Amino acid sequence: MPQTLFDKVWARHVVVAETAAHPATLYIDLHLIHEVTSPQAFTVLRERGLSVRRPDLTLATIDHSTPTLINKDGSRPFVTEQAGKQVETLLANTEEYGIETHGWESENRGIVHVMGPELGATQPGMTIVCGDSHTSTHGAFGAIAFGIGTTQVGHVLATQCILMRKPKTMAIHVNGTLVDGVTPKDVILHIIAKIGVGGGTGYALEYCGNIFEQMSMDGRMTVCNMSIEAGARCGMIAPDQTTFDYLKDRKFTPEDYDAACVDWASLATDKGAAYDKEVYIKAEDIMTMVTYGTHPGMAMPIAANIPIAADEAEEKALIYMGMTGGAKIAGVKVDRVFIGSCTNSRMEDLRAAADIFRGRTVAAGLTTIVVPGSELVKREAEAEGLHDVFTAAGAQWREPGCSMCIAMNGDKAAPGELVVSTSNRNFAGRQGPGARTVLASPQTAAASAIAGVIMDAGSLV
């Protein structure tokens, strides 16, 4: 029987098959951990006298609570003592259990979903979990990758397995030619606006069509990253030559690389395989997108008028955002710009932003921070001189981490401030109590920083 990419990868990992009475026991090939969602899981291990079954399949980093500035004396300005303690707890736990950890001294420390692929730890055909919902990012490599809660982090540490029922599958086909200036971020915002924030609930998504085939790995990661914003726990793209080229010669790349690539190539969905649901989108219909409300489904073309609220919840969202239904969104005043997060903090993103900043200046009174996704991205960007472009334009160049995506480390906006952000969530208060978030691509974020108002990069003079 013809099978989908998801079916094939799933089947390879079933330890005990699912029945009406119990879910499947699914084996996990790679478990990524970070400081926020792991401490309570290690506590459970200790309480029960369990050990870590496969420290060799576990990889740790520190990213969420970490400061993006360094004090003059080299120390790190943690936002609270507790945040510092959380990082120390991770480092102590992983040391105790022998887990490879990319802490302060590692050349590869970074946002967990940026670091995994860079190390080549993320590979096609794997099952990958992390206590973080944007684990869906790794699906860009043709892996089944999804976020889990802390209890399940404990399960995976102890048994390398989780209990799960097989989700349904949904194919999202995007074919045609993208309009000039439309980026992967615009593609995924368009998809979420179309299927809705709950539209993917219960499904594993597969992105199909020439648009994804032609996309770089950085772009594919941006797309898969936001699958969760449509309610889907994972989103995948079939591995192909682009994937194989990316993974060649990385730290964890398999030794017999050609054989691995042959195996990986066989994972693509077979002709005639059935999905539970299919969605078709014309590439030509996708415009440069921004969000205007308080969830990622409230997204619109930047050139359009803000939709009139359809119900009380949308009305509330517009009031929170200070937006007026029927008015233009382009031209709305911006207080801060954040370029970073596991959605858009890789080289392709930073290069795109730098192209806009080059020879221009950030608008007066506006704060812009650029936060690379990892130490590696930081080094590569600096080697290309991108950091000089950002600072010459008046933007700040910071240390890698999640930063203003989740605003746990003290990087945040003040109440009422409007932030154009390349991250993935525009929930009320996500970037600080009362802060208002507009999600956009790095190009749109950089153009808005220059203009001081929400602006399409194509309209910059």
Place this chain on the structure above:
Amino acid sequence: MTFAPLKTVTSKTLVLPAANIDTDQIIPARFLTVTSRDGLGKHAFNDWRYHEDGRETDHILNSDAAKACEILVGGHNFGCGSSREHAPWSLTDYGIRVVISSEIADIFLSNSMKNGLLPIIIEKNAHQWLLDHPGEEITVDLKTCEVRLPKNGGTFGFNIDAFSRHCLMEGVDEMGYLTAQNDAIATYEKKQKARREL
């Protein structure tokens, strides 16, 4: 994590009707720097309940009536957003044992079951009735998979995964079940290793 078995819950309902209540609303990220899971109830819906200077707002969640409720009825698509288990931890610590909505996000649903918090997805009409009648005393019966409305207002059923139901009713968690599969896991690992070395 172990928790008290959950068979039936009778309580007045606390209704938060907004759609798409995300986990950043349930517990804002700045409270996630904890390294234990206890005592998070005071931060449940923190930014709805407190002014910036820490004073309580007049939000219903601060009322004694709300604090006595064990059943939370939320608007459509409850619990969307992050994988933070701090969300169910904060709700159970606040005193909630059942969450009802017409749609509940996957990860929140899964996290809740593992912490003795019963998430129930019900059809639109029944959901609407509950939204329209805040504070009514209802009974959730996990034995029969039914929600009973007051004054013989009728009952309606709900579906729940058989395994999760068993775990909730017996107060058992999944760790024991998984560790008992040690042999199957070891066999799988051997086979996988052989496949890699072909």
